[in-house]
Amino acid sequence: MQADPSGDARSIAALRAALEAGYTHVDTAEMYAAGHAEELVARAIREAGVEHEALFITSKVWRTHLGYADVLKACENSLRRLDREYIDLYLIHSPGDTPLTETFRALNELQAAGKIRHIGVSNFDLDLLKQSQALCASPIATNQVPYSLHSQSYVDNGVLAHCQAEDMLLTAYTPLEKGKIGEDSKLQSVAKAHAASPMQVALAWLIQQPQVIAIPMSLNPTHIAQNLAAADLQLSDAEMSLLNER
Numbered sequence: 001m002q003a004d005p006s007g008d009a010r011s012i013a014a015l016r017a018a019l020e021a022g023y024t025h026v027d028t029a030e031m032y033a034a035g036h037a038e039e040l041v042a043r044a045i046r047e048a049g050v051e052h053e054a055l056f057i058t059s060k061v062w063r064t065h066l067g068y069a070d071v072l073k074a075c076e077n078s079l080r081r082l083d084r085e086y087i088d089l090y091l092i093h094s095p096g097d098t099p100l101t102e103t104f105r106a107l108n109e110l111q112a113a114g115k116i117r118h119i120g121v122s123n124f125d126l127d128l129l130k131q132s133q134a135l136c137a138s139p140i141a142t143n144q145v146p147y148s149l150h151s152q153s154y155v156d157n158g159v160l161a162h163c164q165a166e167d168m169l170l171t172a173y174t175p176l177e178k179g180k181i182g183e184d185s186k187l188q189s190v191a192k193a194h195a196a197s198p199m200q201v202a203l204a205w206l207i208q209q210p211q212v213i214a215i216p217m218s219l220n221p222t223h224i225a226q227n228l229a230a231a232d233l234q235l236s237d238a239e240m241s242l243l244n245e246r
């Protein structure tokens with residue numbers, strides 16, 4: 001994806017709204033807007049005056065950069081754009097064609113050098129996840145995968161159960177099904193009982209599951225605040241069971 005500077009002001013405003021509301025985890029990637037997203041994250045943090053140490057920044061190396069030298073270079077480029085000494089969590093964005101041994105040799109070196117704090121993967125099936133665990137010098141921190149009420153392929157393929165058994169986080173991306181999840185009638189009925197929005201219930205349902213965290217995206221300050229407040233929403237066992245039904 002090419003950079004689109006015309007959207008910068010809106011992105012910066014959203015990032016600043018999130019930082020000012022109290023979000024501490026920012027998820028980005030070298031692939032987003034061809035690196036420009038990382039530059040905008042750095043700019044928003046600078047403008048908001050938030051200390052780097054108070055934040056947890058995730059970035060990702062793209063699937064065509066998984067060779068040993070390419071990973072090292074991609075990480076340096078991300079560090080420069082993010083204007084940071086280290087990345088808190090560095091993920092393989094999705095599986096590529098390079099042997100994982102090569103990729104992990106570079107990731108382990110970057111971690112030993114203090115340039116990345118934690119290592120993780122994204123869009124990895126159970127077999128690739130287990131291979132990664134065997135090759136990584138530290139525990140794999142997370143597998144970032146699509147997970148939402150109507151998108152449960154990483155439950156069905158055993159990845160969620162494996163993460164829960166191994167004390168690894170599963171990071172749910174597209175948790176709001178790009179804004180369409182609010183049409184679900186079960187979410188609407190649970191939301192009514194809590195005077196919450198269906199989106200908030202969708203997020204609460206995810207993060208109440210062991211080892212699951214979620215990374216909703218929003219450019220709207222009201223939605224940004226609502227999504228953060230979803231962390232305080234407590235669903236009953238009966239509500240969780242209702243939403244678990246498929």
Ligand SMILES: NC(=O)c1ccc[n+]([C@@H]2O[C@H](COP(=O)([O-])OP(=O)(O)OC[C@H]3O[C@@H](n4cnc5c(N)ncnc54)[C@H](OP(=O)(O)O)[C@@H]3O)[C@@H](O)[C@H]2O)c1
Pocket residue numbers: 027028093094122123144145172173174175176177178179180197199200215216217218219220222223224226227
């Ligand atoms: N690892 C990967 O391969 C991968 C792939 C895709 C995405 N991701 C990550 O996951 C993040 C989120 O995924 P996503 O953007 O695909 O989908 P998403 O978070 O499920 O949906 C985003 C959409 O939901 C709307 N929305 C958010 N909060 C809302 C609320 N409270 N009420 C109503 N509408 C709301 C947003 O509109 P408004 O802006 O109007 O609020 C936006 O259009 C991305 O930013 C990215 O970092 C990772």
